[in-house]
Amino acid sequence: MAADPLTTAIDAGTPLVVLSPHLDDAVLSCGGLMSHAAGRTDVRVVTFFTEADAPPYTLSGRRYLRQVGRRDADRLYRERRAEDREVMERLGVDWHHLGLSDCLFRRKPGASGGRNGWVSHVLPESSYIYPTYRLHIATGRISPHDTYTLGRVRASLEQLASPAHTVLLAPSGVGGHVDHVLVRTAAELSGRPVVYYSDFPYNQQHRPDLGFVERNALVEVEWSRQLAAKVELVRGYRSQADALFPKGALPLVPEIYLFPDSARASYGPVGDAR
Known part of the structure; x- marks a missing residue:
C-alpha cells in the first residue's frame, strides 16, 4: 500500500513540530504518530x-478544578507542566512551554483580578475574556479582547515552529474549543504549509469545521500505528486522565490528519497509514 504523506516525510528524516494548545493535546491527538517518529527524526512539541x-475564578473555572480534584489553579498547572515534561522525556522528544494563560483563566487586558475592585471579586466573570465554557469557550469564536493572545501565538509560531523543511502539525479545531481555534488560526495565517490533526477526544462527539476544511481544500489520512504506546503516554497525564476518560478506557481509534490536496506532490501519495 502506498505510504501516506506523513510516513513519507518521517522516513525521509523531515523534522516534526507539533503545535499543542494545552498540556496534553499533542499526545491525545498525535501520540501514535509521535511514538513512531521519535528516533526516526527530530520531534518538537510547542505548547501554548x-x-x-x-483567583477568584469563574464558575466554569471552579467546575473544572472540582472535576480534576484540585482547588488551586496555579498549583494544578505546575503539576500539569511537570506531567508534560515527564511524558515528553519518556517519549524522547523536545518540548517548549510558552506560558500563556489557559482561556478558562484568561482575563481581559488590564483586568486587575481579585485583589482590587469589588466588582471582579463579587462577579469574577466580568473580568474574564471567556466567562463561561458553554457560551464562550466552546463556541470557537475568538473574542475581540483576545487579539493580543492571537498576536502572541502568531509571533511564537514564527519564532519557534517554522524552520525550513519542517512538517508543522496544528489542531484543526474539532469541537470549537477557542484555544484550539486560536492556534489553528495562527497556523492558517502563517502562510506556511501545515498538516492539521483532528482534535481527540473532541472528534468522538463533534464533526470537523467544514468551512475550514473546504477553505483549505483538506483531505484526510488515517494513522493507526503505535496506538498502544499512545495509551501509556496519555496515562502519564495523571491530573487529567480520569476526567477525560471517566470510564477508564481510552478508545483505540485511528488518529486523523488533514493536509492540503495540493500537497500530494511534495508529501507523496495518499494512503492509509495502517
Missing part, C-alpha cells in the same frame, strides 16, 4: 496555554 491566573 500552560498557565493559570490568580
Whole structure:
C-alpha cells in the first residue's frame, strides 16, 4: 500500500513540530504518530496555554478544578507542566512551554483580578475574556479582547515552529474549543504549509469545521500505528486522565490528519497509514 504523506516525510528524516494548545493535546491527538517518529527524526512539541491566573475564578473555572480534584489553579498547572515534561522525556522528544494563560483563566487586558475592585471579586466573570465554557469557550469564536493572545501565538509560531523543511502539525479545531481555534488560526495565517490533526477526544462527539476544511481544500489520512504506546503516554497525564476518560478506557481509534490536496506532490501519495 502506498505510504501516506506523513510516513513519507518521517522516513525521509523531515523534522516534526507539533503545535499543542494545552498540556496534553499533542499526545491525545498525535501520540501514535509521535511514538513512531521519535528516533526516526527530530520531534518538537510547542505548547501554548500552560498557565493559570490568580483567583477568584469563574464558575466554569471552579467546575473544572472540582472535576480534576484540585482547588488551586496555579498549583494544578505546575503539576500539569511537570506531567508534560515527564511524558515528553519518556517519549524522547523536545518540548517548549510558552506560558500563556489557559482561556478558562484568561482575563481581559488590564483586568486587575481579585485583589482590587469589588466588582471582579463579587462577579469574577466580568473580568474574564471567556466567562463561561458553554457560551464562550466552546463556541470557537475568538473574542475581540483576545487579539493580543492571537498576536502572541502568531509571533511564537514564527519564532519557534517554522524552520525550513519542517512538517508543522496544528489542531484543526474539532469541537470549537477557542484555544484550539486560536492556534489553528495562527497556523492558517502563517502562510506556511501545515498538516492539521483532528482534535481527540473532541472528534468522538463533534464533526470537523467544514468551512475550514473546504477553505483549505483538506483531505484526510488515517494513522493507526503505535496506538498502544499512545495509551501509556496519555496515562502519564495523571491530573487529567480520569476526567477525560471517566470510564477508564481510552478508545483505540485511528488518529486523523488533514493536509492540503495540493500537497500530494511534495508529501507523496495518499494512503492509509495502517
